Every structure is written in structure tokens, then in C-alpha cells.
Amino acid sequence: MKVHRRCQPASGGDPDRMEKIVETKINEVANGIYRLSTYVPDIAPPAGFTFNQFLVLGDEPLMFHTGLRKMFPLNRGALSRIIPPERLRWIAFGHFEADECGAMNEWLAVAPQAQAAHGQTGCMVSLNDFADRAPRVLNDGEVVDLGGGKRVRFIDTPHTPHGWDAGVLFEESTKTLLCGDCRSDDIAIEDVFKYSCLNPGMGATIRGLSNLAPRTLALMHGPSFTGDGAAALRALADDYDRRVLGQRDAVQQSAAA
Numbered sequence: 001m002k003v004h005r006r007c008q009p010a011s012g013g014d015p016d017r018m019e020k021i022v023e024t025k026i027n028e029v030a031n032g033i034y035r036l037s038t039y040v041p042d043i044a045p046p047a048g049f050t051f052n053q054f055l056v057l058g059d060e061p062l063m064f065h066t067g068l069r070k071m072f073p074l075n076r077g078a079l080s081r082i083i084p085p086e087r088l089r090w091i092a093f094g095h096f097e098a099d100e101c102g103a104m105n106e107w108l109a110v111a112p113q114a115q116a117a118h119g120q121t122g123c124m125v126s127l128n129d130f131a132d133r134a135p136r137v138l139n140d141g142e143v144v145d146l147g148g149g150k151r152v153r154f155i156d157t158p159h160t161p162h163g164w165d166a167g168v169l170f171e172e173s174t175k176t177l178l179c180g181d182c183r184s185d186d187i188a189i190e191d192v193f194k195y196s197c198l199n200p201g202m203g204a205t206i207r208g209l210s211n212l213a214p215r216t217l218a219l220m221h222g223p224s225f226t227g228d229g230a231a232a233l234r235a236l237a238d239d240y241d242r243r244v245l246g247q248r249d250a251v252q253q254s255a256a257a
């Protein structure tokens with residue numbers, strides 16, 4: 001699915017030569033799990049920024065992240081190359097934020113059987129009001145059987161990497177961790193965006209995820225990782241511990257000054 005978008009030239013120039021292409025690419029990151037990936041060059045240039053949604057097939061297909069509301073036409077077009085959008089049954093995401101769930105109600109409108117599913121905090125704080133249909137409340141560790149051999153487990157990860165409603169999904173048959181904004185691919189990017197809610201519990205939370213021994217880490221804003229997911233997550237946990245301890249030291253120095 002491609003959308004040709006006319007961009008304003010920075011200073012003069014021929015607008016016709018400034019046209020950029022925003023395209024949603026599809027690839028299968030694990031058996032029956034598809035990534036819908038949109039690269040936007042104008043966000044955080046010159047590197048640009050990528051938004052990924054994941055479709056888990058099954059008798060009851062599930063999409064993890066809805067994408068931004070303004071990207072809905074792109075993502076609907078991409079999804080329709082895999083399944084009819086009206087077949088969607090579950091809409092899940094990591095936390096309440098525009099790129100994670102901005103298009104939730106657009107998806108609920110095109111898929112009459114679909115229901116948002118999220119943890120207790122997210123439903124209580126946001127979805128009970130925001131979602132056009134009542135959400136399914138998932139307890140920490142609760143499993144949703146999608147049929148077709150696919151089972152996803154919801155795991156609460158409060159404030160990790162951000163959002164008190166934060167959680168991840170683990171697809172058990174493929175050992176795929178849908179881990180949202182956890183950037184195990186490029187830990188240093190925290191230095192640039194400072195998107196994480198640094199807190200003493202996050203290293204332990206991420207080490208807990210490493211115990212799942214995921215084979216694939218499906219990242220929202222980076223490439224999907226296939227390999228020793230446990231090691232990648234432990235490295236991420238170690239890095240967060242280092243950052244949290246650094247913050248604590250800074251607080252102590254400030255208090256002693």
C-alpha cells in the first residue's frame with residue numbers, strides 16, 4: 001500500500017521533485033505473525049521513524065497496535081492484503097498512546113466482531129471511556145486462545161518502558177514477544193528520545209520477560225529480532241539498571257549539594 005505525499009520544500013525548489021512515498025510493507029516475522037511496517041522519513045529526520053503493527057492469524061485474528069489514527073487508511077489497505085479487515089476479532093496494544101491505539105475505534109468500526117483487549121489499568125483508566133465498544137479486561141498472565149494453534153498471553157509491565165497501563169503479549173506457539181516500545185535493537189536510542197519511565201522495577205520486569213526465552217522480539221519501532229531473545233532482553237535490563245542507578249546517584253548528589 002503506497003500513498004504518494006507531497007512535501008513542502010524546505011526553501012524554494014521544485015515541489016514536484018520533493019514528493020516522498022509513504023508505504024506500508026508487510027513481512028511474516030514468525031509463522032502466522034505479520035508485521036505491517038510504515039517508515040515515515042519526516043519524523044525524527046534524517047533517520048526517520050518506523051511504526052509497526054502486528055497481525056497474529058488464527059480463527060480469531062488479533063492485531064497488536066492499531067497505528068496512528070491518521071495512518072488508518074494505510075494500515076487497513078495493508079491488512080486487507082492478508083485478511084479481510086472485518087475478520088479482526090481482537091485489538092491489543094502495549095499502552096494508551098496515539099501510535100499504539102489511536103485508530104482503535106476506526107478498526108472497531110470496520111470489524112463488527114472486534115473487541116479491544118488490554119490490562120486492568122488501561123481499561124479502567126482509558127478504554128472504558130475511549131473505546132466505542134466495551135473492552136475485554138485481561139489479567140496479568142491471562143491467555144487468549146486465538147484458535148489455529150495461536151495463544152497470546154498478556155503480561156503487565158507497568159511503566160516499562162512507559163505508561164502505567166503498559167503490557168506486552170507473548171504468542172506461545174512461535175515464542176514471539178510483542179514487546180511494543182522496548183527497544184532491544186538500539187538501546188542507545190534512549191539517549192536521544194528519553195522515552196522510558198526510568199524506575200527501579202524495570203530491570204526486573206524485563207528480566208522476567210527474558211524468562212519466556214522468546215525466539216522473536218516484535219518491536220514497534222525497530223526491526224523484528226530473531227534469535228536469543230532472552231539474551232537481548234537481559235542486555236536491555238542491564239542497561240536500564242545502569243541508567244536507574246545513574247539517576248539515583250544524581251539525586252543523591254543533588255540532595256547532598
Ligand SMILES: [Fe+2]
Pocket residue numbers: 095097100162181
Ligand atoms: Fe509508547
Ligand SMILES: [Fe+2]
Pocket residue numbers: 099100180181220221
Ligand atoms: Fe510506540
